[in-house]
Every structure is written in structure tokens, then in C-alpha cells.
Amino acid sequence: MPKQAPAEIELRTQNQLSELFAALDSGTGREVRRMLQTLTPQSIAQLLESSPPRIRQVLWKLIDKEVEGEVLQELTDKVRSQILATMDTEEMVAVMEGLDADDVADILQDLPERVMGEVLSAMKETDRSRVESVLAYDEETAGGLMDTNTVSVRPNLTLDVVLRYLRRHAQLPESTDSLFVVNRRGQYIGLLPLSKLLTTDPGVTVREVVNTDVEPIPADMADTDVARLFQKYDWITAPVVDDNNRLLGRITIDDVVDVIREDADHSLMSLAGLDEEEDTFAPIPRTARRRALWLGINLLTALLASWVISLFQGTLDKVVALAVLMPIVASMGGVAGSQTLTVVIRGMALGQIGRSNLSWLLSRELGSGALNALLWSAVIGGVAAFWFGDSHIAWIIVAAMMINLVTAAIAGAILPVLLRALRIDPALAGGVALTTVTDVVGFMSFLGLATLYFA
Amino acid sequence: MPKQAPAEIELRTQNQLSELFAALDSGTGREVRRMLQTLTPQSIAQLLESSPPRIRQVLWKLIDKEVEGEVLQELTDKVRSQILATMDTEEMVAVMEGLDADDVADILQDLPERVMGEVLSAMKETDRSRVESVLAYDEETAGGLMDTNTVSVRPNLTLDVVLRYLRRHAQLPESTDSLFVVNRRGQYIGLLPLSKLLTTDPGVTVREVVNTDVEPIPADMADTDVARLFQKYDWITAPVVDDNNRLLGRITIDDVVDVIREDADHSLMSLAGLDEEEDTFAPIPRTARRRALWLGINLLTALLASWVISLFQGTLDKVVALAVLMPIVASMGGVAGSQTLTVVIRGMALGQIGRSNLSWLLSRELGSGALNALLWSAVIGGVAAFWFGDSHIAWIIVAAMMINLVTAAIAGAILPVLLRALRIDPALAGGVALTTVTDVVGFMSFLGLATLYFA
Structure with missing residues (x-):
């Protein structure tokens, strides 16, 4: 099955988009607003x-106030910043009401320091302290991913007591599938x-x-490592702890799925010199600037x-x-490499x-x-001999092609490992480094051998 | 943070691997067996x-019989087939005992038709019928992903009755976070x-x-569409239904995570002409064959x-x-495109x-x-003028570069859409098609303009 064939889901989005754009063109905001009301926050996101940036701004104004927060939380960082840039502090506080602490922290981290401070001080005391405890951690760590809203119980209680406690609790935090068992000092013991x-x-x-199968995640673990653990062990919920093994919060798989997707992207x-969080519909100036650098290199x-x-x-x-x-010669080396x-890089x-x-891999x-x-140097040798009626040129291209394809294999395997050892991102720098090697070796071997022969 | 820096998790795997290889080299199978016993099935997988193929076979023989099934289920399709190829029917049946029906079906689908039949007929009656109900669906559909082991309840029961029923049930299927509510005819109503x-x-x-927020998934929906729904709505469990809305089974997020990862990969x-399920450690013959085709194109x-x-x-x-x-000129066009x-393609x-x-995108x-x-044609024009001391060549390369970079932008945006409309995978064919355009236009414009001028 060709995976890129127009899929059901995609078609549905595209149809909604066409209808929406048509309604926007005909200029009736009321019509668009009604259409948006029939959609889930996820679909609106x-x-x-x-949508292109200008249409985004128009659509955003037509969304019902009550779902604005939920929509915002579903957006990628880049698109969200764009929309937040148009709001004042009061609007931001209103939008974030009712969101989870980790989602609010995620949104706040996109804002300039000053605006973040203003929004925080305008929030309710309890909400603020919860958000601040998440903000204490880097966005790209377990601490930045976690939700501090957990229900924990002591090991010496009977299940009956726990059951009665929950019955009184009225509501459990969203997507709760386990309670956390902690000791007197709040240290994590296991899941219930x-x-x-x-x-x-x-x-x-x-x-x-x-x-006790699920090991606790240290709050400073990189989010990509967290994602790997979830993938490996098929976890749905995992506890996050501090240096003293005290329970800080929980991470659920739905927060990790985006990390998995971004990590894979x-x-x-990077191989094309792009940012994995790049907005597909970024405006011309930002697009041109980012690409200019890459073209220059x-x-x-x-x-x-x-x-x-x-x-x-x-x-x-001559x-x-x-x-x-x-x-x-150069191009085949580039492709093989x-x-x-x-x-x-994927490995x-x-x-x-x-x-x-x-x-072994090498x-x-x-x-x-x-x-x-x-195989291919024999083919190209045959083609060259036939084309130019000259067996010398044929032998030269055969030799150069063999040299370059073997070089390409070595460079393709060694370069990423070397770059990583130098703490340079192999996905970003690997392609350029490789092309440099295969171009230089390709031209050098072909023209060098020719010079030896024809000079 | 450079995402590819050696991460904690990765280092741990690499250390385990080094220890294991060292133990294998020193030739004491007993030592390796003891090391494997300390690891989870996921880590063993x-x-x-x-590991390279030959070491895989050696390691497999040293794994405890009891965890073989779990390890098998964690492996990717390609690696699993390799290991299954060394077993007879009896061993296969033994290994699959105790696995979920969807995992067994997944494994069986890698086998030749004849072997699959043999294994099925050697299985217990109840297991077989469960596996067969999953096998009825294509591996890459919701039906192929689902687990038929669900607990469903009727809407007219009180929660008290449900609670007492569960208490007698003794155990719920793994990663159950919801029960399914169905009517008298087994049709899906919602989640509890x-x-x-x-x-x-x-x-x-x-x-x-x-x-009733989670809409049921039709059994024939493509797995990539299922993955998109889970990502979009942050689902953890979703029901799978037939054409008459009858509940067939459930899909949980851990089954979907692999689809998300593969879809992103x-x-x-494909852009490098590779298969996303390719085994990093595939042996030389298979690797060479797959790549030969791509190099030929x-x-x-x-x-x-x-x-x-x-x-x-x-x-x-001249x-x-x-x-x-x-x-x-050709290379800059290729990079820009x-x-x-x-x-x-990512969009x-x-x-x-x-x-x-x-x-808009175009x-x-x-x-x-x-x-x-x-920008860059001006730069290269300056370089050429300075290098060759010839303003004519400089103007020719400026013009050719402008033509090729604009062509690259158009081709890069249009080609994938065009290929998709022709039902050709844009990720697979897009890169080759693009390079063809930018090479031809690059050489043609540069040398063509030069010929007009110098001829």
C-alpha cells in the first residue's frame, strides 16, 4: 500500500479546509463561525x-472563547507563538484558565520573559504555584513534560480505604489509569x-x-529519552521523581507521542537543513532567512x-x-553515500x-x-566506451567510479559517528559533509586519473 | 540541545551490548545466559x-524459553522473520503461547502461507479462532492492529452490578483503562x-x-489514519467496529506508537530509496540488492x-x-529544491x-x-568575476543561478503533489524527479546562455 496515497483523514481535513476558505471568501464571518462550532478543538487546531498566516488570524478571531484554550494547547509551538503575539495579558490568562499545568507551562515558555511574568502574576495563586513547579524544568526534559496533578496513596492502606477515598474524591485527573504509591516522605514506591x-x-x-515494574523517571531526563522508554516498555503512565526519589508528577503517553513524532522528523x-518544528506555512521572510544560511554553506x-x-x-x-x-561520478557517489x-543516522x-x-556495519x-x-562502474564503462568510442575514457571512469562508491560507503558510515563524537548533530551536518567528500573524491579521482593518462 | 548527542538510554544499550559481545567472544555461553536473565524482554529485543545477523542467532539460542514469546513480540518485522526462519512448527506454537491474539497474528503474517496454516492448526481451538478473527484483516488496517480481548457491559446495568462483575472477573486484559458499552446486538455505544x-x-x-467522545474506528481504516486519530485526539483506547457498528476489539496507544514512528520514518x-522497516543490520546481499536498484535509477x-x-x-x-x-549551478538548484x-512532503x-x-505554498x-x-547569484557572480576575471561569465552564472533556483522552488512544491495525484509515493520518487529537473535546467541554462553569448 503506498503510504502517501490520499488517506481518508487527510481528505476530510482538506474538504473542511476548502469549505472554510470558500466561506471566508464569500465574506460571511457568521457562516464560518457556525462551521467552526461543529468541529472539535483538535480539528480546529x-x-x-x-492555513496560511493571514487566514490563521482571521479564523482565530471567529473561534468560540470557550474552546480557545483547548485549541491553543493542540497547536505546535511555532503556530501558537504567532497567535499569542496578538493577545494582551488579560486575554492570555483567560485563555489558559482550565488547562493543565504542563500545558500552561508549555505555552508560557514560548513567550518573552516579561510577558510570562505578567501572565503568571495575573493567575490564581494555586494555578500559579503549580505552573511554576513545571516551569522550573527545561521544556525538553521529563520535568517539562510532566503533569503535577496526581493521586497518591500509602502502601499500608487497604484497597477498601482507597476505594472509599476515591468515591469521595468525585473526579480523577484526566487519563488517570493508575494511582501512585508513595511512602511517608513522598518517595515513589510503585503504581496501583x-x-x-x-x-x-x-x-x-x-x-x-x-x-513496581515501571521505574521512575528523573525530572532532568531528556524528553527524547523519556520517549524511548515509553516506546520500549509500552508504558501509558510513568512517575517523575526528583533526586531524592520524591514523586513530582506523572507523564502520560499522549504527552510523549508528540516528542516521538518530532524526534522522528x-x-x-535536518538533512535538508530545516527545523523539525518548522511551520509548514511560515511566511516568506522567516523561510528565506533560514534557507539562505543552508544555501550559503x-x-x-x-x-x-x-x-x-x-x-x-x-x-x-584537451x-x-x-x-x-x-x-x-560525483553524483553516483553522493547517492550511494x-x-x-x-x-x-536512523540507526x-x-x-x-x-x-x-x-x-560490523562499516x-x-x-x-x-x-x-x-x-556493477555500476561496468555499466557506465560500457556506456562511455560506446558513446565516445574511446576505451581509455571508459577505463578511467570505471576506476574513478569504483574509488568514489567505496569512499561513499566509508564516509556515509563514519561521518555521522565522527560528528556525534564532536557533539555536532549528524543529521544536520552529515549531508553537507558527505557531499563535500563525494564531490571532491569524485572529481579528483576521475580528472586526476585522466590527467595521468592524457598528460 | 543537540538532539543527537549520546543520550543516557543509548549509552546504557551500548554498554550492555559491549559487555555481551565481550562475553560472547570469550566463549562462555553460560555467562551470556546469566546476563540475559537480568534483562527485560524489551531490552533483549x-x-x-x-546486533549483526550471526550474533542474533547465537543470542537467540541463549535466551530463556519463557521470555522468547515476549521478546519476539517486541522485535520489528524484518528481524523477527529472520529468527522465525530457524524454528520448526512446534517451537513456533510454544513461543506464541500466552501472547495476545493481535501479536500472534502480527507474527504469523510474516510467515509463508503454508507454515502459517501449520502453526494455526497446531494451536488450541480458542486461541486459533481469536487469531483468525484478527488475520481476517490486512496487517496495515485497524483490524490488523486490534486486540479482540475486551470487556463490554450493557447500558442498563447499574455501576454496582458492573463493579461486582469485575470483582469476580479476577483479571482485566492488559492496559485496560476503559470498559466498552454495547447494546443487545453488540453494537458500540461508548466507553466507560x-x-x-x-x-x-x-x-x-x-x-x-x-x-461517547471517542468515535469507533472502522476495521478497514488504514493504520496510518488510525495513528493520526490517536495523535490528534490523545486517545489511549479506541473501539474497533464492523460495518454494522458491532464491537470487534480495541486498539490501545502502545500498538499505535510503532505505526507513528514508522510513518514518520x-x-x-524513502527519500534515500530505502524501506522504513529496513533492518539496520541487514546482511550484504539484501542491502546490495535494494541499493543497486536505486543507484541504477x-x-x-x-x-x-x-x-x-x-x-x-x-x-x-572554447x-x-x-x-x-x-x-x-546544478548543485545549488538541487539543495534549494x-x-x-x-x-x-512532511506537510x-x-x-x-x-x-x-x-x-499559497507555491x-x-x-x-x-x-x-x-x-542573494546567492550575486555572491557567485562576484566570485566568478574575481576568479576568472571575466564579467561575461559572471553575468551568465548569475542568470543561470536565478533561473535554476526559481525552477527548484516550483519543482519542489509541485512535484510531490503531482506524484501523489498519479498515485506514486512522493517521498520515494520526489528526490530523483527533483534532481533530474534541477540538473537538466541548471546545465541547460548555464551552458545554453554561454553558447548564445560565446558562439
Whole structure:
């Protein structure tokens, strides 16, 4: 099944979008407002994400006040900042009323320091302290992801007491599937799944049924590590603790899914010099600025390749066929190298590649690269011999292609590991570094061998 | 924070792997067996995924029989098939005992038809019928993801009756956070969250507290669509129904997380001509075969570019500086185009791009492309003038670069949409198609303008 075929869900969004744009064009705000009222906050968020900036502002004004907070919480950081930029403090406080502390903290972190302070001081005392306890942690850590709204119980209670306590509690925090078992000092002991609570004899104590399988997450763990743990162990809820193992809050899988998605997008976007949180509908100035930098870096590598070519101007002047064939050697090296690079970068993102298996991976890439080098250099040699009726040029391109494809395999496997050791993001720098190597080696080997022969 | 920095989790895996390899090298199977016994099935699975094929086979033999099934269920399809290939029917049946029906179905679908039949007929009657009901659906649909092990209740019961029923039930299926409310004919009505059950007055009926927010998923919905719904609505459990709205089973978020991850990886891997389920440690023959095809396709586009260059051999013969500069024009076009392409492909994967906003996107890309074309063609013009002391060559490269960067913006935005309309995967074919355009236009415009001038 082609995964990118227009899917049901996508079609539905696109249809809603078309209707909405049509209604906006005909100029009846009332019609649009009615359409928005029939949609869930999540669908409205998706429509905002899928709209150009100016339409976003218009749509936002037509959304019902009561769902504004929920919609805001569903938006990605970049789009949210754009909308927040149009609000004053009072509006922001109103919008955030009723949201979870972690979501409010998430929104506040997009704001300038000064505005954040104003909004915080305008909030209710209890809400503020809850938000501040999340704000104490970096946005990209477990602490920044957690919800402090938890229900905890002591191990010596009987389930019957817990059941009666819950009955009085009237409501549990959203997506609660477990209670947290803590000792007198608030230190985490284990989970008490609601399903256990419902199916076990009420006379039993919490200690006898506590589930200690889920290890607590330190508040300063990176969010991508949290995401890996959730993926690995299929967790739905996990506790977050401080250095003394005291329970601070909980992370639920729905908060982690976005991290998983962004983490996976990171490699794709970085390889093209883009930010994984980039707004698809960012305006021209921001788009142009970000891309300019990337094009500049790539221009430098292209100039380096040109300089290599310029070393062989004498030979090129003598045999013009070389100019015709030389891009093939460089381009095939780039393609082969980027295949290896992509496999290694993804393997690293999945935590599979390190000292212990790198040498195996390198020899596999060398083996596979050598086989393809043999195959495709033979093909291109045949083509060159036939095209230019010159067996010398054919042998030269065969040799150059073999050199470059093997180099590409080595560079594709080694570069990302080297870059990571230097604490440079391999997904961001790997592609440029690789192209530089395959271009330089490609032109150098082809034109160099030709110079040796024809000079 | 550089997301690819060696993270805690990754280091832990790599350390375990090093220890394990060292123990394997020293040849004491007993030592390795003891180490494996200290690890969770999930960690063992991760170590298997991170090992070259031969070591995988050795490790597998050292794993305790009791956890084999759980480990198998955690592996990706490709690695699992490799291990299943070494077992006979009896071993397979033993390994699958105690696994959920959806996991068994998932494993069976990797096997040849004949083997699948043998394993099924060797299973216990009840297990078999459960597995067969999942096997009736394509692996990549909601039906293929679902677990048929659900607890459902009628709307007219009081919560008290439900509570007493659960108490007798002894155990709820794993990761149950809600019961399903169905009518007399088994048709889905809504969810009864366990948290609601615990906090509401037991005298109330199910009908009064049923949650109808989660819409049922049709069994034939594509798994990527299911993943999008879970992401959008932060669901943890969702019901799967047949055409008559009869409850067939449930999908929980942990089954969906892998789909989300693979869906996100799809674009990354496809752009390099790879399969998103590719085993990082696939052996040489399989790796070489898959990559050969991709290199062959790219050789065709490289030959096309060479043919374009060959049209201008006369001009190249006269002005050798052109051969030095021509790769710059093509390469900058490729880089600019792949940035646009990546943004559009990701936007499409997120369901954001369609008829209604494509023209906005195209004009944004044109605007941003034109700005960068102005900037970088001016820079390269200056460099060329200085390098070759020839203002004519400088003006020619300025014009060619502007043409190619604007073309790249248009091609990057239009090609993926066009390919999708033709039902070709844009992530797979987009990169090749784009490079073909930017190479041909790059060489053609630069050498064509030069020919007009110098001829």
C-alpha cells in the first residue's frame, strides 16, 4: 500500500479546509463561525496549522472563547507563538484558565520573559504555584513534560480505604489509569493500576498489589529519552521523581507521542537543513532567512568542488568528453553515500549504533558498496566506451567510479559517528559533509586519473 | 540541545551490548545466559535489533524459553522473520503461547502461507479462532492492529452490578483503562472509563455516565489514519467496529506508537530509496540488492544530465572555465529544491497540504526562492568575476543561478503533489524527479546562455 496515497483523514481535513476558505471568501464571518462550532478543538487546531498566516488570524478571531484554550494547547509551538503575539495579558490568562499545568507551562515558555511574568502574576495563586513547579524544568526534559496533578496513596492502606477515598474524591485527573504509591516522605514506591483496584479483594493492602515494574523517571531526563522508554516498555503512565526519589508528577503517553513524532522528523528535516518544528506555512521572510544560511554553506562546498575541477583545466581543455562525464561520478557517489548515511543516522536515532557494532556495519557497507561499485562502474564503462568510442575514457571512469562508491560507503558510515563524537548533530551536518567528500573524491579521482593518462 | 548527542538510554544499550559481545567472544555461553536473565524482554529485543545477523542467532539460542514469546513480540518485522526462519512448527506454537491474539497474528503474517496454516492448526481451538478473527484483516488496517480481548457491559446495568462483575472477573486484559458499552446486538455505544467507575455513585446506571467522545474506528481504516486519530485526539483506547457498528476489539496507544514512528520514518528512508522497516543490520546481499536498484535509477538521471552537457561540447571546448563552474549551478538548484521538497512532503505526511492551500505554498516558495536566488547569484557572480576575471561569465552564472533556483522552488512544491495525484509515493520518487529537473535546467541554462553569448 503506498503510504502517501490520499488517506481518508487527510481528505476530510482538506474538504473542511476548502469549505472554510470558500466561506471566508464569500465574506460571511457568521457562516464560518457556525462551521467552526461543529468541529472539535483538535480539528480546529489542525485547520489552523494547515492555513496560511493571514487566514490563521482571521479564523482565530471567529473561534468560540470557550474552546480557545483547548485549541491553543493542540497547536505546535511555532503556530501558537504567532497567535499569542496578538493577545494582551488579560486575554492570555483567560485563555489558559482550565488547562493543565504542563500545558500552561508549555505555552508560557514560548513567550518573552516579561510577558510570562505578567501572565503568571495575573493567575490564581494555586494555578500559579503549580505552573511554576513545571516551569522550573527545561521544556525538553521529563520535568517539562510532566503533569503535577496526581493521586497518591500509602502502601499500608487497604484497597477498601482507597476505594472509599476515591468515591469521595468525585473526579480523577484526566487519563488517570493508575494511582501512585508513595511512602511517608513522598518517595515513589510503585503504581496501583485502577484495573487492579477493581478486581482485587478490597481487604488486601496496597503493598500486596503494588506494581513496581515501571521505574521512575528523573525530572532532568531528556524528553527524547523519556520517549524511548515509553516506546520500549509500552508504558501509558510513568512517575517523575526528583533526586531524592520524591514523586513530582506523572507523564502520560499522549504527552510523549508528540516528542516521538518530532524526534522522528528531526532526521528528515535536518538533512535538508530545516527545523523539525518548522511551520509548514511560515511566511516568506522567516523561510528565506533560514534557507539562505543552508544555501550559503552548500555554496562553499560547491566552490570547493569547482576548485578541484579547476586544478585539471589543462586536461579538460584537451579532452572535452571528461567535462560531459564528470558529473556522473560525483553524483553516483553522493547517492550511494546518502543511502549509507541515512541508514546510520536512523540507526543512531533508534539507539542501535555504537562502538560495539560500528565495525560490523562499516564492513557491511563496504561489502555492499563494493558489489554495487563493480556493477555500476561496468555499466557506465560500457556506456562511455560506446558513446565516445574511446576505451581509455571508459577505463578511467570505471576506476574513478569504483574509488568514489567505496569512499561513499566509508564516509556515509563514519561521518555521522565522527560528528556525534564532536557533539555536532549528524543529521544536520552529515549531508553537507558527505557531499563535500563525494564531490571532491569524485572529481579528483576521475580528472586526476585522466590527467595521468592524457598528460 | 543537540538532539543527537549520546543520550543516557543509548549509552546504557551500548554498554550492555559491549559487555555481551565481550562475553560472547570469550566463549562462555553460560555467562551470556546469566546476563540475559537480568534483562527485560524489551531490552533483549533491543540488543537483538542492535546486533549483526550471526550474533542474533547465537543470542537467540541463549535466551530463556519463557521470555522468547515476549521478546519476539517486541522485535520489528524484518528481524523477527529472520529468527522465525530457524524454528520448526512446534517451537513456533510454544513461543506464541500466552501472547495476545493481535501479536500472534502480527507474527504469523510474516510467515509463508503454508507454515502459517501449520502453526494455526497446531494451536488450541480458542486461541486459533481469536487469531483468525484478527488475520481476517490486512496487517496495515485497524483490524490488523486490534486486540479482540475486551470487556463490554450493557447500558442498563447499574455501576454496582458492573463493579461486582469485575470483582469476580479476577483479571482485566492488559492496559485496560476503559470498559466498552454495547447494546443487545453488540453494537458500540461508548466507553466507560475505569476512573469514572471508581468515582461515581454505584447506584447510577452505565447509560448515565457513558463517554461517547471517542468515535469507533472502522476495521478497514488504514493504520496510518488510525495513528493520526490517536495523535490528534490523545486517545489511549479506541473501539474497533464492523460495518454494522458491532464491537470487534480495541486498539490501545502502545500498538499505535510503532505505526507513528514508522510513518514518520517513511519520508526519511524513502527519500534515500530505502524501506522504513529496513533492518539496520541487514546482511550484504539484501542491502546490495535494494541499493543497486536505486543507484541504477539515479544513473539514468545522471546520464540525462551528461547528455545535456554533451549538447554544448563546442562551447565547453572554447571556454573551459564553464566546466569548472557548471556543477555549482546544478548543485545549488538541487539543495534549494530539496528544502522545498522536504517541507512539502512532511506537510503532506501531516495531512496539511491539499488543493486549498497549495497555491499559497507555491507563492511562498517562489517568494523565498527568488530572495535567495538574488542573494546567492550575486555572491557567485562576484566570485566568478574575481576568479576568472571575466564579467561575461559572471553575468551568465548569475542568470543561470536565478533561473535554476526559481525552477527548484516550483519543482519542489509541485512535484510531490503531482506524484501523489498519479498515485506514486512522493517521498520515494520526489528526490530523483527533483534532481533530474534541477540538473537538466541548471546545465541547460548555464551552458545554453554561454553558447548564445560565446558562439
